[in-house]
Amino acid sequence: MKKNRIFNAVVILGASVVVFVILAALQYIGVIDEYNGQLLTLSGIYIVVALSLNLITGFTGQLALGQAGFMSVGAYTTAIAIMKFHVPMLLAILIGGLVAAVFGIIIGFPTLRLRGDYLAIATLGFGEIIRVLMINLGSLTGGAAGLKGIPAFSETENFVLDAVIKFSWVYVFAVITIVIISNLINSSPGRAIISIREDEIAANSMGINIAYYKIFSFTLSAFLAGVGGGLYGIYMGYLNPTMFGFMPSMNIVVIVVLGGLGSITGTVVASVAFTYIQEWLRVFKDLRLVIFGLALILVMIFWPKGLLGNKELSISGFLRKLFKRENNPERTVSQQNGSREGK
Amino acid sequence: MAVLEAQNISIVFGGLKAVTNFDLKLEKGELVGLIGPNGAGKTTVFNMLTGVYNPTSGDILFNYSSDDNASKSIVGLKPYQITQLGIARTFQNIRLFKDLTVLDNVRIALHFNVKYNALQAVFRTSAFYREEGRVAGKAKELLEIFHIGEKQNELAKNLPYGEQRKLEIVRALATNPKLLLLDEPAAGMNPQETQDLMKLIKFIKDQFNLTILLIEHDMSLVMGICERIVVLDYGQTIAAGTPAEIRKDPKVIKAYLGEGGEFDA
Numbered sequence: 358m359k360k361n362r363i364f365n366a367v368v369i370l371g372a373s374v375v376v377f378v379i380l381a382a383l384q385y386i387g388v389i390d391e392y393n394g395q396l397l398t399l400s401g402i403y404i405v406v407a408l409s410l411n412l413i414t415g416f417t418g419q420l421a422l423g424q425a426g427f428m429s430v431g432a433y434t435t436a437i438a439i440m441k442f443h444v445p446m447l448l449a450i451l452i453g454g455l456v457a458a459v460f461g462i463i464i465g466f467p468t469l470r471l472r473g474d475y476l477a478i479a480t481l482g483f484g485e486i487i488r489v490l491m492i493n494l495g496s497l498t499g500g501a502a503g504l505k506g507i508p509a510f511s512e513t514e515n516f517v518l519d520a521v522i523k524f525s526w527v528y529v530f531a532v533i534t535i536v537i538i539s540n541l542i543n544s545s546p547g548r549a550i551i552s553i554r555e556d557e558i559a560a561n562s563m564g565i566n567i568a569y570y571k572i573f574s575f576t577l578s579a580f581l582a583g584v585g586g587g588l589y590g591i592y593m594g595y596l597n598p599t600m601f602g603f604m605p606s607m608n609i610v611v612i613v614v615l616g617g618l619g620s621i622t623g624t625v626v627a628s629v630a631f632t633y634i635q636e637w638l639r640v641f642k643d644l645r646l647v648i649f650g651l652a653l654i655l656v657m658i659f660w661p662k663g664l665l666g667n668k669e670l671s672i673s674g675f676l677r678k679l680f681k682r683e684n685n686p687e688r689t690v691s692q693q694n695g696s697r698e699g700k
Numbered sequence: 701m702a703v704l705e706a707q708n709i710s711i712v713f714g715g716l717k718a719v720t721n722f723d724l725k726l727e728k729g730e731l732v733g734l735i736g737p738n739g740a741g742k743t744t745v746f747n748m749l750t751g752v753y754n755p756t757s758g759d760i761l762f763n764y765s766s767d768d769n770a771s772k773s774i775v776g777l778k779p780y781q782i783t784q785l786g787i788a789r790t791f792q793n794i795r796l797f798k799d800l801t802v803l804d805n806v807r808i809a810l811h812f813n814v815k816y817n818a819l820q821a822v823f824r825t826s827a828f829y830r831e832e833g834r835v836a837g838k839a840k841e842l843l844e845i846f847h848i849g850e851k852q853n854e855l856a857k858n859l860p861y862g863e864q865r866k867l868e869i870v871r872a873l874a875t876n877p878k879l880l881l882l883d884e885p886a887a888g889m890n891p892q893e894t895q896d897l898m899k900l901i902k903f904i905k906d907q908f909n910l911t912i913l914l915i916e917h918d919m920s921l922v923m924g925i926c927e928r929i930v931v932l933d934y935g936q937t938i939a940a941g942t943p944a945e946i947r948k949d950p951k952v953i954k955a956y957l958g959e960g961g962e963f964d965a
Contacts, residue, residue: 362824362829366824536822537822540821540822540823540824541818541821541822544816544818544821544828544832545807545810545811545814545816545821545831545832545835546811546817546818546821547821548800548804548807548808548811549808549811551797551800551804551808552797552800552808552811555797555798555799555800556795556796556797556798558752558779558791558795559791559795559796559797560797560808561778561779561780561783562750562752562779562780562783562788562789562791562795563780563783563808563809563811563871563872563874563875564780564783564784564809564811564812564875565780565808565811565812566778566780566812567780573818667799
């Protein structure tokens with residue numbers, strides 16, 4: 358059992374380092390050009406934010422349409438902390454997450470009584486309120502004109518190095534987010550969260566404090582979205598309330614639905630795919646949204662559960678199959694998931 | 701000392717008196733049946749006992765600890781709090797976590813006894829591994845007792861109907877209850893399955909040291925295993941007593957079969 362634990366940890370750590378080194382090196386030597394590097398970084402931010410939404414919508418089963426609102430809170434808080442209070446960048450990003458988490462708690466409480474469509478509308482309203490707030494808190498947020506001159510991740514003059522540093526920041530946060538969500542979900546509190554999605558009444562009768570876990574997942578989700586927002590603000594170097602309106606919220610929903618509600622790897626794949634497809638479709642100009650909408654409809658017809666449904670791809674599960682390791686009856690949760698997907 | 705005592709509970713929905721002045725006293729180790737025609741208010745009684753509804757009036761006392769005198773009112777508590785005190789239930793229409801595995805269904809019921817928090821889960825501390833091992837072991841042990849251990853990795857929805865009912869009972873038992881409420885456990889079962897279920901109910905009652913209250917329409921089951929029966933009609937208790945007494949009670953016969961009917965169970 359101990360051996361399995363270490364095996365898992367090593368595989369995950371090893372895989373994330375290897376992927377990082379490859380991607381960073383390719384950017385540095387120019388195989389991945391600056392444009393694609395930027396897209397990769399943007400994908401990473403989408404991974405953080407989309408996973409945060411998947412926690413609420415995919416795992417807890419609460420349809421939320423205001424994720425960009427949390428992002429917005431995080432982005433502005435981080436930017437203001439850096440620009441006005443000269444807080445170090447890492448700390449500022451975490452503060453952004455925490456302030457967004459406070460909003461998560463505030464939004465979480467009234468939504469305990471709302472279900473399905475009603476909750477969706479309430480969260481949609483929340484997103485709009487935040488947007489309007491950001492426009493009207495002019496002295497703090499720059500109002501409709503936006504907030505300019507947010508310091509970048511690095512001050513280096515070397516464009517290539519600059520891109521790699523940007524990418525590294527986002528990559529680390531994306532990996533940490535993936536680990537947080539997957540470790541949480543493959544645990545007893547995670548199962549409690551999933552039981553709410555499956556059947557609230559039954560979960561309640563099985564001793565699960567539903568209100569607590571709903572608030573918990575809203576709060577954690579808002580925190581992660583806030584962190585994603587903070588990264589986004591620094592990445593863009595400029596913030597404007599319209600960056601966090603209805604459409605960006607919908608984009609995040611689209612990523613989560615495309616990847617599969619309740620699938621972490623699905624969300625990761627969909628985040629990257631979404632970022633690139635959005636760029637490729639730029640050549641169609643205004644038709645872009647039409648094509649995108651059509652593609653969505655087709656996906657919903659042919660893959661109603663999204664790319665991966667609620668399944669996961671797992672490296673350790675894959676490696677296990679590859680090396681035909683004996684299945685240990687004392688497997689831990691995450692490993693079970695891994696081998697289940699390996700089939 | 702009574703495990704559960706419902707004192708004069710009533711509930712009104714709008715103008716409808718769903719249950720009126722219901723009294724019930726369950727002694728430790730009893731197996732009591734709650735019967736009555738459709739719409740009599742049986743499930744409403746269950747919902748009041750488990751906190752899904754709050755009675756409009758009356759009180760429910762539950763003896764939650766091993767100390768005989770430690771009873772407290774459970775009116776106003778949330779369902780999950782009542783479950784944590786020791787009342788577990790199954791549902792009339794099966795409410796399993798359909799898309800989760802059999803094992804996960806049971807592990808969710810064990811959740812409130814798990815001694816690590818979300819933070820420890822994220823950091824995968826040793827408490828996490830220790831508790832996960834314990835919970836999985838306990839869940840498998842329970843599944844083994846009911847001979848569905850080998851199906852632990854199947855999705856609950858893929859189990860045959862009888863086993864789904866069984867799993868619901870296992871899941872309820874995983875919350876370590878003192879009192880088990882079974883809402884029509886034999887619904888949809890054939891006579892053979894009902895026979896097996898009767899044995900199963902007797903078995904769990906002894907094995908887990910339980911007090912059981914069950915709602916059932918299958919008279920062979922009710923008459924066969926219940927020590928005492930309470931009959932509800934239009935929200936009111938019309939009779940209570942041993943199976944033999946109930947069988948002969950003219951009010952019960954009238955409620956079920958109309959004037960001049962006769963039980964053949």
